[in-house]
Amino acid sequence: MTYDPKQIESKWQQKWEETQLYRSVVDWSKPKHYALTMLPYPSGDLHIGHWFAMTPSDARARYMRMKGYNVLFPMGFDAFGLPAENAAVQRNIHPYKWTISNIQRMRGQLRSMGAMFDWQREAVSCDPSYYKWTEWFFKRFYEAGLAYRGEAMVNWSPTLQTVLANEQVIDGKDERTGQPVIQKMMTQWFFRYTRYTDEMLNFDKLDWPEPVKIMQTNWIGRSEGAHVTFKTESGDDLLIYTTRPDTLWGATFMVLAPEHGLVSKITTPDQRDAVKAYQDQAARSTEIERVSEDREKTGVFTGGYAINPVNGARIPIWIADYVMVTYGTGAIMAVPAHDVRDFAFARKFGLKIVPVIQPQGESFNGDTMPEAYVGDGVMVNSDQFNGTPSNGMKGRKNPAIDAVITWLEGKGIGKEAVNYRLRDWLISRQRYWGCPIPMIHRADGTLEPEADVNLPVVLPENVDFDPSGRSPLTYYDPFLQAVDSDGKPARRETDTMDTFMCSSWYQYRYLSPNYSQAPFDPEEAAYWLPVDVYTGGAEHATMHLLYTRWFTKAMRDLGVFDDAEAIMRQHGRDVNGVFDEPMLLLRNQGQVLGAERPGDYIIATGKFVGEKLFANHVEVVGGSNDVPKGFDGVCGEIVKRTENIITVDMAGVKRTVEVVDGAKVIIPAIEGENTVNQLKHHLEIQRMSKSKGNVVNPDELVNAYGADSVRAYLMFAFDWEKGGPWDPNGMKGVVNWINDVWDMVLAGAPISGEGDSALNRDIERKVHQAIDKVAYSFERFSFNTAIAALMILRNTLREAIKTKQIGKATWDFAMKTNLLLMAPITPHVAEELWEKLGQPYSVHNQLFPAYDPEIAAEDEVDLVVMINGKPRENIKVSAEIGEQEAIDTALASASVQRALNGAQPKKVLFIASRKGQEPKVNIVI
């Protein structure tokens, strides 16, 4: 009988389902483990990246289950979002239908993984029973003042007719479609993200990757400084925020954001046209362009002046786009001597530069300084503060800043202040396919939330989609017409919510997706929360992960967890801080990239126009040496292809070939008529995408090798937290491994007797060493070393079986243990072989084998003899060897005798045997 993955995988998937093997139920007598992996967007096809994220997470969850934990490992779909709506507009399919059929297809693909998902906990965010609670959360936040409506400069995509979050705009373009984005003022819904900034900067409770914590910290961007009030000559207050109040005396001009409210008032008539033109231009550029330090500075003088409150200096007021209206107060004091951007601006426009910080013993000259000085020094040109050290520290830790802030506060012209880069979370989307915002615009212009009994506000199904992409909600009357709490006609809000809103609380809906009294069943929450392990892509470091942290803190403060907390108390669980954070441990997997592959080697003939060949005949040939003699055309490897334009590397020279319409294309490897589009070009390692033709389809791999092999390969071939390029050849290693184990089990014990006791003892030892290595690896998400340990065990067992000296009992123990160790990685094969060994169903209900260090210990080890730290000789000694005996052995060894040549060693060190390491003696001569 041979290993047929297709037959055994479907058989066991069915049996697991029939027996509800992975149903996770609250059981207070067992310790719980909530393992969560990021839910997919239902794009229609499961990508190899989903397998790479989910199957190792599944293996880890299975390991925890075998360690005796009651494990919850749920799955669902993040089902609102633009692609569904685009499909509706472009292909006339309703977003709901498109999404649901994709979900159905992906459920099947997810099942083929053989993962231990508890499907009864599946949650789908576009289902009204789910988004009812998303709306309910919105309403609670609104009532608590955490949700509000405000004017904002927003990223408007003219193509998609929608507002995008800053996070969704990259280089002035929409991150998904690459379409340009412009700046526009609009009334939008916001969440008071900034309410929890300080709490979100605290990671004490979290075992999260360091880079994620750093990214979040930078994203929140807390800075310490002061607010200082300048006066314009016309008498208006002009408030600025600065992190460097110690440089106030060096402020030689001011810069306002072009959108700043005071601009029109201070602008003098002769500057009006220039200012207006500049404002228009600024509206067209994106924030990232505007604040880039590399960019040539631009700006316009308003004609107005302000008075520097610390020294009475009259300084000009400019506008420039590198100052953002949304950051700080939208106005800065410019200190060109000590700020890189201000310096570039001052030099360009010939503005005064006054140094006010200098290292001891140096003397800067504002007219000749080559660049801004941002280092430490002492204050100069600053009246009574001259000589105060400025040590480069932030905030009050800097004596100069500390002294100036105290003085400013005393004089009433400034105040210590903290500023954040982070702005409130803009959740409005002018789209149809999203969770409705349950608000009503009353006839009198006021707003009120929809009554709880009317939730959810359901998305109407019967709508037509405008080809312009405009949301149908804005012109569909039955939806628009609402009734307010006084029974008067009113208009329904047509914005929908950012999909990040739906995914900010899905880990709570999984607990009880059908519960209708609340977002989640408190009984379930009391047992399962918080999430113990969260796995997913690092790209969510600053968006999703900050949103979900914010959400959890807001839920906690609104008392949403109160019932769950009471139940926890009844069961004696410590509730202190348990709802402060959604996920305690986070690990990010890397990314599987496309495989590198050579391009086709072609011979192309046709007509030359200059250097360029217009080919009417292109043929793929093998090798690079068979260039016909006197050949008139182009031959070589295809290094690039864009449609029918091919770049060919001809003996190191790049040649361009255009394949003309109707040209003959011959690709021997592909049957039938060939087209230019089938020509392979050289592909460098990069993200997989359909257009690059380097997508690895997991369904095809599962078909060819079986799910267990695909799972094992994904876990073995990469450092999971790093990822890397796909290598189709590496599969062989894990396929052989699984086949070898299969063959060993099916072959049965080589002898029926007791066999050789020394060999048996050694096999037991090796099995226990494997137990330890596999467990240690799973603990650390180091899946590749777990499989390496199992391969070592395979190698050991194969050697041992050949001797025909391994006893039946030892063989049984080794096989059973081997299957238990494999079970989390290759669940189907392990289950099948477990059954073949006559063991009771299911291998996945067994405990992980217990490790016994006594059995794993070696009796004999290599004593490593080192001279000056270099290993010279290995001598077999008892594992229990003491220091003196080890040193004597080492000194007597041939290599030491030879090296010493009668002399005395300077120093002799004994390094005792530690876990997995041999004892060592280092002799210094």
Place this chain on the structure above:
RNA sequence: GGGGUCGUGGUGGAAUCGGCAGACACGAUCGCCUUAAAAGCGAUUGCCCGAAAGGCGUGUGGGUUCAAGUCCCACCGACCCCA
């Protein structure tokens, strides 16, 4: 410009507290088996020299240490995030 991560054989990668660098696997070479190929099995596989002994090796250059892939400093390069 700032912050971060990371540089290890032909390749993917191992190396738990500073303690034998290269585990495990792919690939390659040679051999066995075969009419042949595939598969399978066996051997070799960091570099140099060699009979042995040895020397050199974790991006580069320094440093700390009995001992450095691992710690410290500077530099080079790649990638990511932010500006």
